[in-house]
Amino acid sequence: MKPRATNGSDTRETRRLATLLDVSQALSGTLNLKSALHRVLEILAKHHGAVRSMVTFLAEDGELTVEASDGLEEPQTVRYRIGEGITGRVVASSKPVVVPRVSREPELVHRAARRSESREELSFVCVPILVNRKAAGALGVDLRYKAERDFDSSVKFMGVVASMIAQALKVQRAVEDERRRLLAENTHLRQELRERYDFSNIIGTSGPVREMYEQVAQVAETNTTVLIRGESGTGKELIAHAIHYNSLRAKKPFVKVSCAALPESLIESELFGYEKGAFTGAQTRKKGRFELAEGGTLFLDEIGDINLGTQVKLLRVLQEREFERLGGTETTKVNVRLIAATNQDMEKTIAEGTFREDLYYRLNVFTIFVPPLRDRKADLLLLADHFVEKFSREHGKMIKRISTPAIDMLMSYHWPGNVRELENALERSVLVCDGQVIHGHHLPPSLQTAESSGTVTRVSMNDAVGAYEKDLIQDALKTTRGNRAKAARLLDTTERVFNYKVRKYAIDSARFRT
Numbered sequence: 001m002k003p004r005a006t007n008g009s010d011t012r013e014t015r016r017l018a019t020l021l022d023v024s025q026a027l028s029g030t031l032n033l034k035s036a037l038h039r040v041l042e043i044l045a046k047h048h049g050a051v052r053s054m055v056t057f058l059a060e061d062g063e064l065t066v067e068a069s070d071g072l073e074e075p076q077t078v079r080y081r082i083g084e085g086i087t088g089r090v091v092a093s094s095k096p097v098v099v100p101r102v103s104r105e106p107e108l109v110h111r112a113a114r115r116s117e118s119r120e121e122l123s124f125v126c127v128p129i130l131v132n133r134k135a136a137g138a139l140g141v142d143l144r145y146k147a148e149r150d151f152d153s154s155v156k157f158m159g160v161v162a163s164m165i166a167q168a169l170k171v172q173r174a175v176e177d178e179r180r181r182l183l184a185e186n187t188h189l190r191q192e193l194r195e196r197y198d199f200s201n202i203i204g205t206s207g208p209v210r211e212m213y214e215q216v217a218q219v220a221e222t223n224t225t226v227l228i229r230g231e232s233g234t235g236k237e238l239i240a241h242a243i244h245y246n247s248l249r250a251k252k253p254f255v256k257v258s259c260a261a262l263p264e265s266l267i268e269s270e271l272f273g274y275e276k277g278a279f280t281g282a283q284t285r286k287k288g289r290f291e292l293a294e295g296g297t298l299f300l301d302e303i304g305d306i307n308l309g310t311q312v313k314l315l316r317v318l319q320e321r322e323f324e325r326l327g328g329t330e331t332t333k334v335n336v337r338l339i340a341a342t343n344q345d346m347e348k349t350i351a352e353g354t355f356r357e358d359l360y361y362r363l364n365v366f367t368i369f370v371p372p373l374r375d376r377k378a379d380l381l382l383l384a385d386h387f388v389e390k391f392s393r394e395h396g397k398m399i400k401r402i403s404t405p406a407i408d409m410l411m412s413y414h415w416p417g418n419v420r421e422l423e424n425a426l427e428r429s430v431l432v433c434d435g436q437v438i439h440g441h442h443l444p445p446s447l448q449t450a451e452s453s454g455t456v457t458r459v460s461m462n463d464a465v466g467a468y469e470k471d472l473i474q475d476a477l478k479t480t481r482g483n484r485a486k487a488a489r490l491l492d493t494t495e496r497v498f499n500y501k502v503r504k505y506a507i508d509s510a511r512f513r514t
């Protein structure tokens with residue numbers, strides 16, 4: 001009868017392997033451990049004859065709670081203390097326990113099982129779920145009693161299942177830890193952002209700046225669309241951040257779109273997103289920035305540079321608060337606060353027809369003008385000190401102050417690049433400064449006057465103007481490929497005057513023809 005026995009155990013081994021395969025698939029198929037465990041217990045019931053089964057986990061308070069069960073009534077209410085009952089003993093000792101005949105085990109506290117109506121004799125196998133060699137819970141299974149059952153092999157098999165569960169539990173805990181870490185980090189970063197864009201970090205006490213603070217404070221808590229206007233480098237983006245982080249939307253995203261940096265063909269898909277297959281290359285559906293900013297603030301930087309087609313779509317979002325993804329038909333509602341910024345002369349772009357007047361009126365609900373630095377010289381020293389301190393710290397220098405002549409140079413410069421230019425100039429000065437004081441010669445060349453740099457040249461005004469005029473004319477001729485009539489128009493002058501100057505400066509216009 002030997003061959004038959006071998007056959008019998010062979011089929012049993014095959015069945016067990018197949019069960020393990022199913023169990024591993026159930027555990028790896030989802031990140032939801034609870035539902036995976038339910039699947040595992042169902043598999044044990046179906047392919048392994050488990051009448052009842054449950055997985056208990058050890059909670060931090062030392063109690064064992066049922067994480068998943070099969071074949072039990074109201075199992076969620078069952079709790080064991082560690083050491084109590086068989087399951088408690090298994091967890092306390094990290095060793096498996098086998099009860100061949102449940103009916104003969106008076107000590108058995110198997111409360112959930114007692115409720116069941118079944119009266120047939122059962123065997124109970126309980127194995128620990130070991131994580132880092134410590135029991136994190138137990139797997140308990142009731143099997144139909146069979147006198148000839150090989151309990152050693154049952155325990156081994158359940159042990160393998162328990163170790164698979166342990167692995168899944170480990171992964172889940174790692175994921176959970178990582179999620180908690182990211183959440184904490186995110187909260188921390190948000191706090192940092194909020195501090196960074198706090199009003200106290202916007203330097204300035206001059207009249208125009210105080211007026212601006214008031215406007216920001218007024219508008220921050222509303223949902224009003226804000227248009228921030230001002231020259232390049234005046235701090236428009238800083239203001240946009242300050243509005244967001246002082247608004248009720250502070251905990252929601254702040255999403256920025258640099259309209260000038262995006263090519264025309266991309267801006268719409270960036271703003272509104274697209275459906276799969278909307279155009280060649282659109283292999284998956286993509287959310288636009290409007291959707292990413294849901295509940296928060298969308299900052300449209302350099303709005304003056306946006307093309308007319310996109311302007312129409314933006315107007316619709318502003319009016320109806322809804323849009324469609326590119327290549328889609330489904331309308332998406334948005335709850336987004338819009339802040340736009342521009343350094344362009346909007347009235348001029350409207351007159352030239354490159355910006356829609358109706359969109360402008362929609363944006364122009366509340367406008368904040370950020371004054372250029374030259375109009376707020378009172379803030380210049382405050383800002384300069386702030387940047388010197390900031391960059392000294394960043395570059396590990398011990399700079400204490402700015403010398404009086406250097407201050408004079410800062411004050412007499414016209415700062416076309418505004419605060420950004422000042423910031424860059426002072427970073428450079430901090431880098432080249434080798435002592436504790438910033439002197440005039442540490443400042444960039446653009447701030448050095450002819451006098452201070454010793455490069456004064458004597459030239460008559462007539463000669464200088466003449467040279468400039470000649471340059472302009474040659475440039476215009478180059479642009480128009482030697483066409484004098486066009487060149488004259490380009491320079492806003494008459495052909496008669498233009499020809500006179502060409503002769504006066506002995507310019508050979510034929511040279512520019514191609």
Ligand SMILES: Nc1ncnc2c1ncn2[C@@H]1O[C@H](COP(=O)(O)OP(=O)(O)OP(=O)(O)O)[C@@H](O)[C@H]1O
Binds near residue numbers: 232239343383420
């Ligand atoms: N009042 C201020 N206090 C401190 N830093 C400022 C202030 N204003 C501007 N800055 C700094 O100057 C730099 C330029 O500011 P920002 O980028 O906001 O300018 P912008 O108006 O958006 O310029 P652009 O139009 O060129 O984009 C930033 O590094 C910002 O931190």
Ligand SMILES: [Mg+2]
Binds near residue numbers: 236237301
């Ligand atoms: Mg900007």
